[in-house]
Structure formats: C-alpha cells, structure tokens
Amino acid sequence: xxxxxxxxxxxxxxxxxxxxGSGELLAYxxxxxxxxxxxxxxxxxxxxxxxxxxATMQARGWEKMTDMKGFYPVGQFTxxxxxWSVVVSGVRREMKKKAGEDYLPxxxxxxxxxxxxxxxxxxxxxxxxxxxx
Amino acid sequence: xxxxxLALDGVNAVCHFRDDGALVEGYGLMDHKxxxxxxKFAHDYRRMAQGNADQLSMFTGMRxxxxxxGWVVGGQGFSACCVASIVCxxxxxxxxxxxxxxxxxxxxxx
Numbered sequence: 565x566x567x568x569x570x571x572x573x574x575x576x577x578x579x580x581x582x583x584x585g586s587g588e589l590l591a592y593x594x595x596x597x598x599x600x601x602x603x604x605x606x607x608x609x610x611x612x613x614x615x616x617x618x619a620t621m622q623a624r625g626w627e628k629m630t631d632m633k634g635f636y637p638v639g640q641f642t643x644x645x646x647x648w649s650v651v652v653s654g655v656r657r658e659m660k661k662k663a664g665e666d667y668l669p670x671x672x673x674x675x676x677x678x679x680x681x682x683x684x685x686x687x688x689x690x691x692x693x694x695x696x697x
Numbered sequence: 698x699x700x701x702x703l704a705l706d707g708v709n710a711v712c713h714f715r716d717d718g719a720l721v722e723g724y725g726l727m728d729h730k731x732x733x734x735x736x737k738f739a740h741d742y743r744r745m746a747q748g749n750a751d752q753l754s755m756f757t758g759m760r761x762x763x764x765x766x767g768w769v770v771g772g773q774g775f776s777a778c779c780v781a782s783i784v785c786x787x788x789x790x791x792x793x794x795x796x797x798x799x800x801x802x803x804x805x806x807x
Contacts, residue, residue: 604757611749618745619770622738630731634774634789642769643746644780644798647761658773683769683794 567693568593571672574689576680578648581605582670585654587613590670600675612652612673616641640687650675651683653690698807700724702785702800707792709775711785712736725786739777739784742768767801769794781805 571580572595579600581592587610594600616638623635639655652673660668672693674686702711703725710725712732718740723732750765767780776787778794780801787797 599759599761604753604759607753607757611753614749615746615768619742622742623770623772626734626738630734632731632775635772635777638770638772640769640771640776642771643750643762644766644768645750645762646764646766678766683798687771687794 567672571674571689571693574674574676574686575682576677578675578677579605580672580674581609582672583609583613583652584670585613585616587611605675608650608675609673612641612643612650612671615643616652616654616671640690642683642686644678644681647678648675649678649681649683651686651690653687653693655691656693699783699804702783702797702804705792705797705800707788707790708797709786709788710735711783712739713783714740715782716740721782727786735777735784735786739779740782742770742777743779743782767798769798 568580572593579594582590589606589609592605619638619641623638627633627636637658639658640653642651650673652671654671657668672690699711699713702708710727712723712735713721714736715721718737720733720736746768747765750762754763769776769778774789776789778785778797783801783805
C-alpha cells in the first residue's frame with residue numbers, strides 16, 4: 565500500500581493501482597479530490613490487461629518475423645488519452661520471472677493528467693516499485 | 698517532415714501510415730519491408746487501443762480518454778511510440794520518451 569501511496573505523488577497523478585494479468589483490480593489509491601471512482605479503475609485495469617496481452621502477442625510475432633530482438637516480453641504500456649494517461653508496468657514481474665521466482669507480483673499502474681504528465685518519471689517509479697514491497 | 702523525429706536520441710525508425718495501414722513514408726534503421734510491417738502493426742494496435750478506450754468511456758461515462766492521442770509499448774530493449782498516424786521505434790537506453798511524445802504530437806499536427 566505504501567508503494568501505491570508513493571506513486572500518487574508523481575506529477576499529475578490521479579490514482580495508482582495493482583492488477584492481475586487477468587485484469588482483476590487488487591488494490592488502489594485514489595488522490596482526492598477526484599473524478600475517478602472504483603468502477604472506472606476496475607475497468608481501466610481490465611483494459612490495460614487486454615492492451616498488454618495484445619501488445620505481447622504482436623511483440624512475439626514481430627520478433628519471429630523480423631529477427632529483431634528487444635520487444636518481447638512487453639514490460640510497459642501507456643495509453644495517452646485526450647486528457648488523461650495511464651501507464652502500467654510489469655517490469656518487476658518480468659525480472660522475478662527471469663530470476664525463476666515462484667511468486668510473481670501484480671502489474672502496477674498510475675493514472676496521470678496529461679497537462680502535468682512526466683512519463684519518464686512514471687516509468688522509473690513503476691520500475692522501482694519492487695523495492696517498496 | 699517526420700525525418701526530424703530521427704534526430705532525437707534513441708530513435709531508430711519512424712514512419713507515417715495511412716488510415717488503412719499502408720506506409721506513406723518511413724525512415725531509419727529498417728529496410729522498406731520492415732517499415733511496411735511497422736506501419737501495419739502500429740495501425741492495427743492503434744485501432745485496438747482506440748476501440749478499448751472508446752468502450753472504457755462508454756461503460757464508465759468518464760470523459761477525457763477519447764479520442765486517445767497515442768500509446769507507448771515498451772519491451773526490454775526497444776519501445777514503439779505512436780501519436781496519431783506516426784509511429785517510431787526507440788532504443789530504451791538512449792531515448793527520452795517525454796521528448797519523443799512531445800515531438801510526435803508536434804509533427805502529427807502538420
């Protein structure tokens with residue numbers, strides 16, 4: 565939970581959340597005052613899981629077809645919406661998978677307002693989330 | 698004009714695609730065949746991401762998600778960044794995503 569609270573201190577952050585690869589929302593922090601609610605975060609988590617899955621399929625196909633490496637596995641996905649963005653990461657999960665660990669942490673995401681968005685800071689913070697568990 | 702994206706640190710290839718996914722123009726460290734594939738991939742992913750964002754808005758009633766401006770998919774070594782109908786492939790070690798997204802938004806308005 566400390567991790568999710570730290571993520572909402574990012575510039576422009578509205579909320580942070582954890583979700584399974586199936587899209588199930590596990591935990592969240594919403595910064596007040598807010599225009600987000602639990603139902604929106606729940607669907608957003610499912611949308612991010614779907615987008616990560618499709619991107620993973622495309623990255624797999626791209627690497628096979630072109631012999632270019634470095635796209636698979638997909639570690640991060642960002643949707644830049646009209647006013648809001650969502651950045652999600654499975655980087656720590658991939659690192660633990662690579663290390664052969666049995667327990668894989670959930671995906672982590674943050675919702676940010678485009679006007680104040682710092683995507684690099686969001687990527688970095690999401691990659692470091694494993695340290696805070 | 699999309700060539701100026703290539704001048705940014707870490708950008709390996711950039712291409713502009715049509716609404717049917719056909720390549721309009723492309724430059725960088727990929728041959729023509731790969732640029733055609735990149736255009737097709739980016740077009741397909743954009744449609745899917747846009748459709749999902751539309752449904753998110755419809756189901757939740759929350760404004761501000763659509764129309765989406767772009768997306769980034771990050772792999773271990775490389776990322777694909779797309780705004781409107783311009784996509785580029787960047788090297789994660791050298792690239793500044795904020796700068797790339799700002800420049801893609803700028804170029805996409807031309």
